[in-house]
Amino acid sequence: MTRAAKRTAARRRRVPVPAAPNTLDARAVEAIGLFVRLLAQCGCETDAVLQQVRRACSQVPRRWVSEAQAAPREVDDAAQVLTVWFSDPAYLDGAGMPRALPLRGSQRSLETLVLSTDRKLDAAEVLAYLLKGRALRRLGSRYVPRGRVVSLRGVRGPNEFRNLRGLLAMLQTLEHNSRPRRKAPSWFEFSAENPRIPKRASGKFDEFVSVRAMRLLYDVDAELRRLELTCKPGEPTVRLGTGVYRFEENLSAKESPAIGRRQKTQRARRKRVSRNRRRRP
Secondary structure, eight states: OOHHHHHHHHHHHHSOOOOOOOOOOHHHHHHHHHHHHHHHHTTOOHHHHHHHHHHHHHTSOHHHHHHHHHSOOOOTTHHHHHHHHHHOGGGBOTTSOBOOEESSOSSSSHHHHHHHHOTTSOHHHHHHHHHHTTOEEEETTEEEESOSOOOOTTOTTHHHHHHHHHHHHHHHHHHHHTSOTTTSOOOOOOOOOOSOOOGGGHHHHHHHHHHHHHHHHHHHHHHHHHHHTTOOTTOOOOOOOOOOOOOOOOOSSSOOHHHHHHHHHHHHHHHHHHHHHHHOO
16 A cells, blocks of 8 residues: 555544434433443443443334334423422312312412413423323312322333433432532432341332331422422522332342352351261261
């Protein structure tokens, strides 16, 4: 190859290949970054992480992406409408329970309730969202809450986007608490677990957590509403909250290395003791 041809080939190699357009939203980008940093802090090689990510991506059905792109998204603050409905005296009856409201109307309607919560929300969109989340029931031309909870499980689209928001919130908390104490006060992040619970007790535990955690979250929701009402006009605000979740880890099929080593040592010790006993006259 002549020198001129070599220079031409070198110039071609230096031409950057245009990157594929990034179609991820800000939450997805941040969640990926936080998760990769967490794995690196646990000693995971980035090349190995990349390999596993590619393998996981190759196993995702193509229809998931197209269906999700066409699905409705989560209405972030629709649940806040329920909080106001249960706490604002203007929307409570004589017994302190939420009034049944029509969709439209200048006084005490779902529209006025939604606008008092956030003027950027659309009342019809919030209504459809709360109905999908089984949070409302219809009484003729009016609607009344079933409770203070919006359940999105099984609602394709909003459920997944809500999961992403929950995952990102947890990763942000873990990232925050990994900073030095002198630079950032700790955010609450504790857990309780026990490695030897019989599987038959899972149902009882679910009931226990559901009752106790919902009491806590109702109190948290009321306190957040109280703090919201102290906000002054033009004062900077932040989305603040807490979450409670139940988890389960099954190590019977694949033990952790530490547990496996400890059990092997115990078995070996028992064998030595047994052999020594047999050797005694």
